[in-house]
Amino acid sequence: MFQSIEIEQFRGFSRLALSDLGRVNLVVGKNNTGKTSLLEAITVLADPATMGDLHGLFRTGGGVPDARFYHWLPKHGADVETVLRVTSPGQKRRRVFVARKDRLLSSEGDKLDSFYRGNSLYGWCTAGVLRLRVHAVSVQHRVPDAMVDAFAEAVRAPEDEQQLESLLGAVDSRIRSVRLDAVAAKPFIVVDVGLRERIPLSQAGQGIYRLVAIFSELLGRKPDICFIDEIENGIHYTALPTVWKGIAEVSERLGIQVFATTHSRECLVAAHECFAARDSYDFRVIQLYRLGDVADGRTLDRKHIEAAIAAEIELR
Amino acid sequence: MANHMHDENKASRVLIVEGKGDLPFYAEVLEWIGRPIDWAFIKPMNGKRDVIAKLETYLRPDFLAAKASIGVVVDADETFSGTCKSLETALNKITKQDVRHGQWTAGPPRIGLFVVSGDGSTGEAESLVWRAWANDPENAGPRRCVETYLACMDGQGHRAKSPDKGRIGALLSVLSDEDPRLGPGARDRVFDFSRPEFHPLIDFLRRL
Numbered sequence: 315m316f317q318s319i320e321i322e323q324f325r326g327f328s329r330l331a332l333s334d335l336g337r338v339n340l341v342v343g344k345n346n347t348g349k350t351s352l353l354e355a356i357t358v359l360a361d362p363a364t365m366g367d368l369h370g371l372f373r374t375g376g377g378v379p380d381a382r383f384y385h386w387l388p389k390h391g392a393d394v395e396t397v398l399r400v401t402s403p404g405q406k407r408r409r410v411f412v413a414r415k416d417r418l419l420s421s422e423g424d425k426l427d428s429f430y431r432g433n434s435l436y437g438w439c440t441a442g443v444l445r446l447r448v449h450a451v452s453v454q455h456r457v458p459d460a461m462v463d464a465f466a467e468a469v470r471a472p473e474d475e476q477q478l479e480s481l482l483g484a485v486d487s488r489i490r491s492v493r494l495d496a497v498a499a500k501p502f503i504v505v506d507v508g509l510r511e512r513i514p515l516s517q518a519g520q521g522i523y524r525l526v527a528i529f530s531e532l533l534g535r536k537p538d539i540c541f542i543d544e545i546e547n548g549i550h551y552t553a554l555p556t557v558w559k560g561i562a563e564v565s566e567r568l569g570i571q572v573f574a575t576t577h578s579r580e581c582l583v584a585a586h587e588c589f590a591a592r593d594s595y596d597f598r599v600i601q602l603y604r605l606g607d608v609a610d611g612r613t614l615d616r617k618h619i620e621a622a623i624a625a626e627i628e629l630r
Numbered sequence: 631m632a633n634h635m636h637d638e639n640k641a642s643r644v645l646i647v648e649g650k651g652d653l654p655f656y657a658e659v660l661e662w663i664g665r666p667i668d669w670a671f672i673k674p675m676n677g678k679r680d681v682i683a684k685l686e687t688y689l690r691p692d693f694l695a696a697k698a699s700i701g702v703v704v705d706a707d708e709t710f711s712g713t714c715k716s717l718e719t720a721l722n723k724i725t726k727q728d729v730r731h732g733q734w735t736a737g738p739p740r741i742g743l744f745v746v747s748g749d750g751s752t753g754e755a756e757s758l759v760w761r762a763w764a765n766d767p768e769n770a771g772p773r774r775c776v777e778t779y780l781a782c783m784d785g786q787g788h789r790a791k792s793p794d795k796g797r798i799g800a801l802l803s804v805l806s807d808e809d810p811r812l813g814p815g816a817r818d819r820v821f822d823f824s825r826p827e828f829h830p831l832i833d834f835l836r837r838l
Contacts, residue, residue: 603692610691621683625675628638629687 315571316539319359320399324412325351326609334613336598337565338572340545340585342630343602348609349575352602353450353541356573359400360446360539362410362429362439371450372543397422409440446538451531458516461527462501466494467534474533481529481560485553486522520548525557532564532572540565542574546581554584562588566596573600577630586619601629641671642698643838646688648681648705650674652755654813656703656835662816662823663836670838678704682720689724699740701838703831705754706747713745732830734837744834748794757794759812762827763801763820776800 318333326348341349350372358365395413402408409424415436430437469475469492482489482505490506492515503526504512515523524547532540542561549557565572576582582599589597595616602611614622614629622629638644647656653674660670675684681704689700702721706713714731721729725741734742748757764773776797780790790796802810806818815821823832 601690603690605692605695612690614687617680617683618687621680622687624677624680625684625688627684627688 315569316356316359316400316402318401319356320397321352321355322397324355324396324398326604327351327355328608330609330611332600332611332613334598334615335571335600337570337596338561338585338589339574339598339600339613340582341573341575341600341602342577342582343611344604344630347602347604348611349602351609352600352611353543353573353575355398356539357448357541358410358437359398359408360448362437362443363445364448365412365430365437366432372452372541395420406443407440408443410437411439412437447535448539448541449531449535449537450541450543451528452541452543458502461530462494462503464530464534465492465503465526466501468530468532469494470534477560477564478526478529478533481556482522482525484556484559485525489518489522492526521550521553524548525553528557529560529564532561532568532570536568537570539571539573542572544576545574546576546578551578551580551584554581555588558585558588562592562596566594579628579630582619582629583623586616586623590616590620599629636671638671638673639696641668642696643670644697644700645670645672645835645838646685646700646702647672647674648678648703649676651811651813652703655755655811655816658813658816659823659832659835660838663832678707682716685720686724694725694739697739699734699737699742699838701734701742701744701835703744703746703834706745706752707754708752710745710747710751710753714743717743717745732834734834740837742834742837744831746831753794754792755812756792756798758827758831759815759821760794760797760801762822762825764797765827766822766825772801 315337316335318331318335321327321330330352341352343349353372354368357368357371364371395411395417398410400408407424409422411421411426412430412435415434421438425441426438427441428436429439468478479489479491482492488507490508492503492505493512494501495504495512496502503515505515505518505522506512507518515526528542545557546554561572564570585597589595599614599619600611601614602609604610621627645656647653653672656672673688675681685702694700702717704713704717718729718731721741721743727735727737727741729735729741729743731743731745734740746755746758747753748761763769779800780793780796783790798812798815799810802815802820805820806815808814808818
């Protein structure tokens with residue numbers, strides 16, 4: 315689990331240092347404060363080899379990585395390099411460097427492996443770091459086939475299947491079970507809502523679709539790190555406590571670190587109340603903001619989250 | 631009724647007060663000193679409990695960078711010196727400026743702290759207001775009535791948790807026909823802000 319992250323010269327961040335991260339982290343901030351950039355930095359830290367695919371992971375439009383995504387170095391100055399650092403309890407030091415071709419300034423004493431060679435930028439990381447599995451649940455990228463695969467994995471173990479159905483049943487008591495069905499050898503997900511036949515998941519409503527997507531990703535893929543973009547999207551506020559309860563239980567049981575984004579105060583309060591009711595308050599808010607042209611941020615612990623809620627201080 | 635700017639993001643001046651009950655009182659004071667409605671945003675912290683954590687959360691760097699001045703007004707409660715010390719230390723740490731009770735820093739942003747007490751050692755906004763009202767010779771008669779009422783209740787075994795809040799409540803329950811608290815009382819012009827007891831607070835707020 316990442317305990318702290320340092321980002322230098324990466325997209326809008328000149329320098330961002332976040333410490334005291336939690337098992338579950340809710341990233342908040344106005345538009346254009348660097349939420350997606352933070353998720354991209356964490357992705358590269360977790361698995362540097364994803365750098366070449368980063369452009370398609372969280373943003374629409376794609377493009378050539380060098381041209382579209384790695385122009386931050388020229389913006390930050392001629393002789394700078396991107397440095398990403400992370401500390402994880404009991405784990406090997408993990409550093410990522412991105413610089414213009416052959417212009418790496420400092421390896422900070424690390425033995426390095428090369429992981430990216432683009433047209434104008436190269437990337438290196440600490441040699442021998444474990445590649446962590448990262449998955450993202452995005453509202454923008456719905457890929458039904460990928461979701462079917464994740465769902466199939468999620469219900470492979472009876473314990474996971476029961477947890478998924480229990481969570482969905484807590485949100486909508488009509489839901490009795492969720493299964494895979496197929497037409498012309500093409501699988502799809504169906505839901506038993508008490509009708510004569512099960513209905514396709516796509517007809518069960520956006521909220522249920524979203525919940526199945528989130529928990530299939532967590533239970534099925536069992537990533538080391540999971541991103542959930544705009545977690546409240548499509549989910550009624552009354553269901554948010556159940557969603558957070560599920561995320562808390564699954565992430566703890568499977569050792570997944572979660573980074574979710576939101577623009578919803580109700581979502582933030584629901585998350586806080588969920589974790590406050592648990593034995594361990596393993597939840598943090600990462601608040602991003604802009605200082606002039608520069609993105610910056612901080613981690614808020616329980617004391618400050620409670621203070622913000624009590625004083626109705628805007629965190630989003 | 632005096633009001634305050636509703637959009638804290640647009641306001642260049644922010645006045646932080648303890649609770650929602652304080653908000654209308656300080657809005658009336660600002661109106662009394664001639665400040666227009668949109669002159670400052672008044673932010674209540676919904677109680678003094680964990681006020682330092684609330685200030686640490688509210689006064690984030692981009693918020694500080696966007697404001698011209700930020701004033702903090704809190705009650706002294708049990709200890710004026712203790713409250714001054716803890717708030718000064720916290721605000722110094724948050725703003726990286728030398729914040730002192732009753733003063734404004736050079737900024738940016740200009741930061742001011744005012745700890746309200748009745749007698750300079752303990753008390754709250756009600757203590758200051760009661761002291762100002764009770765010291766007015768014109769109020770000598772009604773003052774005795776309020777004190778007699780509280781003493782009578784005390785004699786019956788019902789002591790006010792906060793005597794000055796009790797005095798203000800008893801006073802306003804007669805002189806102001808609404809919610810017997812400072813804000814509505816100020817709106818009904820029960821209090822004379824030209825009294826010398828108010829001068830330090832008024833001077834502080836003029837410099838916001």
